Amino acid sequence: MRILLTNDDGVYAAGLRALHKELAKLGEVTVIAPALEQSGVGHAITLLDPLIVSSIDDVDGSQLGQAVEGSPADCVKLAIYELMDRPPDLIVSGINHGANAGINVLYSGTVAAAIEGAFFEITSIAVSLEYSEHFDFPYAARHARRVIETILSNNPPAGSLFNVNIPSHNRGEPKGIKVVPMGVGRHGEGFERRRDPRGRTYYWMTYAPPFRLEGEESDVIALADGNITVTPLQFDMTRQTQLDQVRGWTWPGPETS
Amino acid sequence: MRILLTNDDGVYAAGLRALHKELAKLGEVTVIAPALEQSGVGHAITLLDPLIVSSIDDVDGSQLGQAVEGSPADCVKLAIYELMDRPPDLIVSGINHGANAGINVLYSGTVAAAIEGAFFEITSIAVSLEYSEHFDFPYAARHARRVIETILSNNPPAGSLFNVNIPSHNRGEPKGIKVVPMGVGRHGEGFERRRDPRGRTYYWMTYAPPFRLEGEESDVIALADGNITVTPLQFDMTRQTQLDQVRGWTWPGPETS
Numbered sequence: 001m002r003i004l005l006t007n008d009d010g011v012y013a014a015g016l017r018a019l020h021k022e023l024a025k026l027g028e029v030t031v032i033a034p035a036l037e038q039s040g041v042g043h044a045i046t047l048l049d050p051l052i053v054s055s056i057d058d059v060d061g062s063q064l065g066q067a068v069e070g071s072p073a074d075c076v077k078l079a080i081y082e083l084m085d086r087p088p089d090l091i092v093s094g095i096n097h098g099a100n101a102g103i104n105v106l107y108s109g110t111v112a113a114a115i116e117g118a119f120f121e122i123t124s125i126a127v128s129l130e131y132s133e134h135f136d137f138p139y140a141a142r143h144a145r146r147v148i149e150t151i152l153s154n155n156p157p158a159g160s161l162f163n164v165n166i167p168s169h170n171r172g173e174p175k176g177i178k179v180v181p182m183g184v185g186r187h188g189e190g191f192e193r194r195r196d197p198r199g200r201t202y203y204w205m206t207y208a209p210p211f212r213l214e215g216e217e218s219d220v221i222a223l224a225d226g227n228i229t230v231t232p233l234q235f236d237m238t239r240q241t242q243l244d245q246v247r248g249w250t251w252p253g254p255e256t257s
Numbered sequence: 258m259r260i261l262l263t264n265d266d267g268v269y270a271a272g273l274r275a276l277h278k279e280l281a282k283l284g285e286v287t288v289i290a291p292a293l294e295q296s297g298v299g300h301a302i303t304l305l306d307p308l309i310v311s312s313i314d315d316v317d318g319s320q321l322g323q324a325v326e327g328s329p330a331d332c333v334k335l336a337i338y339e340l341m342d343r344p345p346d347l348i349v350s351g352i353n354h355g356a357n358a359g360i361n362v363l364y365s366g367t368v369a370a371a372i373e374g375a376f377f378e379i380t381s382i383a384v385s386l387e388y389s390e391h392f393d394f395p396y397a398a399r400h401a402r403r404v405i406e407t408i409l410s411n412n413p414p415a416g417s418l419f420n421v422n423i424p425s426h427n428r429g430e431p432k433g434i435k436v437v438p439m440g441v442g443r444h445g446e447g448f449e450r451r452r453d454p455r456g457r458t459y460y461w462m463t464y465a466p467p468f469r470l471e472g473e474e475s476d477v478i479a480l481a482d483g484n485i486t487v488t489p490l491q492f493d494m495t496r497q498t499q500l501d502q503v504r505g506w507t508w509p510g511p512e513t514s
Contacts, residue, residue, distance in 0.1 A: 042369065046462065053458065081448050156499075179503045184492070186376040191334075201310065202310070205303065230503065233494045234495075236439055237492070238438040238439045239489040242417070247436040249407060249411045251487075252407060
C-alpha cells in the first residue's frame with residue numbers, strides 16, 4: 001500500500017514524524033507537507049503564486065520528504081499531479097497539534113488536506129491530538145494506526161473521508177473509540193481589544209472551546225469525555241433537506257425591463 | 258433591516274461596491290471587509306496574529322466601511338463580537354469576481370464568510386459572478402438583490418445559508434433562476450513545471466473548469482447553461498449516510514498492554 005502523508009504543521013513537525021513511523025508498518029509512506037506551519041488556513045489553495053518544492057533530509061541523512069511552500073491542500077494536489085509516480089492508495093493528514101472537532105473541521109488545514117484527497121476519490125483520513133502542555137505524539141500515532149487499520153480492514157468505498165481525534169494522554173489511555181457526528185455548536189471565543197505603541201486599536205482572538213449543545217452527541221463531547229472519535233465526513237455541502245422547499249418558493253422570472 | 262456586507266476581494270473591490278448600492282435599497286448596510294484581496298483562502302481564520310482594523314473613506318469623503326487585515330471569516334467574527342453594536346439581521350458576502358460553484362465552494366473565502374455567519378445563526382448569502390474579461394457588477398448586483406429579496410420574503414429559518422452564482426453578462430440576461438445542489442466533480446486543473454532563474458524547479462497551478470459529471474444536476478452545470486444558481490448549504494459535514502455503517506464495524510477496545 002502506498003500512503004501519502006501530509007499535515008498543516010509543516011514537514012518537520014513531531015506529529016508527522018511520529019505518524020510516519022507507525023504508518024511505515026502499513027505500507028510505503030511518501031511525505032509531502034508544507035514548508036511552514038499553516039494552522040488555521042482552512043481549505044486554502046494557492047491560485048496565483050508559484051509553488052516551490054524542496055527535498056528535506058533528516059538529521060541522519062535519510063530523505064524525510066518534500067516540503068511545499070504552500071497550503072496542505074496544495075501539497076495533496078501537487079503530490080497527485082506532479083510529485084508521485086501514481087496516485088497513492090491512502091492519504092493521511094496529521095497528527096495535528098490540537099483537536100479538530102466540531103466546527104473547527106471547517107477551519108482546519110489538516111482536514112482540508114484529507115478533503116482534497118477525497119476530491120480525487122482516494123480514501124483520506126485526518127488525525128488530530130487534543131491540546132495539552134505536552135503532546136505525546138508516539139502515543140497518539142499508535143492509536144491512530146489502530147484506527148486506520150480498522151478503517152482499511154472494512155474496505156470503505158474509494159474517496160471515503162474520516163476525521164479522527166485522539167484525546168490527550170494526560171488523562172490516561174483513551175476510554176474507547178466512538179463513531180460520532182461532527183458537533184455544530186460554535187465556540188465561546190471572542191477578541192481582546194488592545195492599543196499598539198502608536199495608539200492604534202487592534203484585536204486579538206481569544207480561545208474558548210466549542211459550546212457543548214444540550215443533548216448533542218458529537219465529536220466535541222465524546223473527545224472531551226476521553227474517547228478517540230471517528231467521524232465520517234462528506235464534502236458535498238448541499239443542504240439536501242432544504243432543497244425541495246427552496247425550489248418551491250416563487251422565484252422571479254427573467255427580467256423583462 | 259441591518260445588513261453586514263463583506264467579501265474576499267477586499268474592501269475597495271468593485272463587486273462589493275455595486276452590491277452595497279443595491280443592498281442599501283433593502284436596509285442599513287455596514288461594510289467590514291478584508292484590507293487586501295484574499296482569493297482562495299478558504300475558511301482561514303487568524304488564530305495567532307493581531308487583527309488591525311482601519312476606517313476607509315470613499316473618494317467623496319463618506320465612510321465606505323472598515324478594513325480588517327485578515328480573512329473574510331475574521332471580518333464576520335470581528336463584526337459580530339466587536340465592531341457592530343448588535344449582530345446584523347443578514348450577512349451578504351460578495352460579489353466575488355469569479356464563480357464559486359461545485360467544489361470551489363470549499364476553496365472560497367466568499368462562501369466561508371457566509372458559513373461563518375451561519376455559525377452565529379444569522380442568515381447568510383454568498384454571491385459570485387462568473388468569470389469574464391469584463392465583469393459587469395451593476396448587472397450582477399441587480400440580479401443578486403432580486404434573489405436576496407426572494408429569499409428574505411420566504412422567511413428561511415435563522416442561520417440559513419445560500420450560495421448564489423450569477424452568469425456572466427456576455428451571454429445576455431440570465432435564462433432564469435435555478436435552485437440546484439452543489440456539484441461534486443473535481444477540476445481538470447494541473448500544474449506547469451518551470452525552472453526559476455537559478456535553476457530551481459517550481460510549479461504553477463493551471464486553471465480548468467470543474468468536470469461536468471454525466472447526468473449531474475448541479476450549480477456548475479446550471480450556471481454554465483446561463484442560469485442564476487441558488488444552492489442552500491449546510492456546514493455540518495458529517496456523512497450521515499455512512500455513520501451507522503461505520504458504527505457497525507468492529508473497533509478495537511481500549512489497549513490493555
